[in-house]
Amino acid sequence: MSSRGFTLVEMVLTLIVGSILVLGIAGFVELGTKGYADSVDRQRIQTQAQFVLEKLSREFRHAVPNSFSDSGNCLSFYPIVYSGFYAVEGNDIRFLIGNSNVTPPLANGLSLVINPSRQQDLVNDSFDVSGLTNGAGYFAVLNQAASLESNSINRRHYIFNANGRVEYCFTAGRISRNGVQVADSVSAASFNYLEPTLQRGGLVHIKLTFTQNDESSHYQQDVQVLNVP
Structure with missing residues (x-):
């Protein structure tokens, strides 16, 4: 039984078909890789x-x-540091803070504002409460009630960092x-x-x-x- 090798034509055809398959597979892999990269x-x-x-x-x-x-x-905007309720007694503003973890005195740079209607009110119509303590069971801004531009219906106040x-x-x-x-x-x-x-x-x-x-x-x-x- 005699054996024979590939003819030149067969070898060329094999190379061409192989190249086409390789290109097809490479294109498929490239599309898959690009699709994955796009999804990422x-x-x-x-x-x-x-x-x-x-x-x-x-x-x-x-x-x-x-x-x-x-x-x-x-x-x-200004983030809230503390909030709570207040009451006007004479010319003083007495207030409580709704946070049991507050440790007096209040930190430097803190201000209290009541019923603000715009950002400028926090600059012009707020009260410095730095260093206040609550020895009487409440905090108090003394002799400033007459400076209140308006009152909150719900008697709420907000304390913020003036530099924050x-x-x-x-x-x-x-x-x-x-x-x-x-x-x-x-x-x-x-x-x-x-x-x-x-x-x-x-x-x-x-x-x-x-x-x-x-x-x-x-x-x-x-x-x-x-x-x-």
């Missing part, structure tokens, strides 16, 4: 968007009511908090504060657009400020 990028953007929205929502909800100021691509204003800004494709980046790949963003009405408290409308590899994802969320003056 997509997941990263979604995770980042969820993180940013959750962070913004948590901070906005627990801000001093009416302490918001929006200007172009930035939104600023928080500002979120959108610039150059990034969202920053007091200059520290919290998100990138942002192609558009806006923060709008809507003042409270009789039916609801203050509302912050957030719109974010994240873009990567020519693919954009749009996010919108309304955050209600939980506290009322």
Whole structure:
């Protein structure tokens, strides 16, 4: 029984078919790899968007009511340090803090505000409570009641850090908090504060657009400020 090898034509055909198969497999692998990379990028953007929205929502909800100021691509506000109730006795403002972990004296830089209607009220119409103690069972701002611009219907007060204003800004494709980046790949963003009405408290409308590899994802969320003056 005689044996024979490949002819030249058969060898050429084998090489051609093999090359086609290799190219096909390589193309398939490339598509799969690209698809996986795209899905990873997509997941990263979604995770980042969820993180940013959750962070913004948590901070906005627990801000001093009416302490918001929006200007172009930035939104600023003052976080609540303490809150509680007050009463006017003569020309004194006596107040309690609804936090059992407060250790007098109160820290430096803290101010008390009652019934603010805008951010400027926290600057012009607040009372310095740094160093106050509650030896009589309550804290007291002495001889200042006549300076109250208005009273809270619910007799609520808010204490904030006068130097602790928080500002979120959108610039150059990034969202920053007091200059520290919290998100990138942002192609558009806006923060709008809507003042409270009789039916609801203050509302912050957030719109974010994240873009990567020519693919954009749009996010919108309304955050209600939980506290009322």
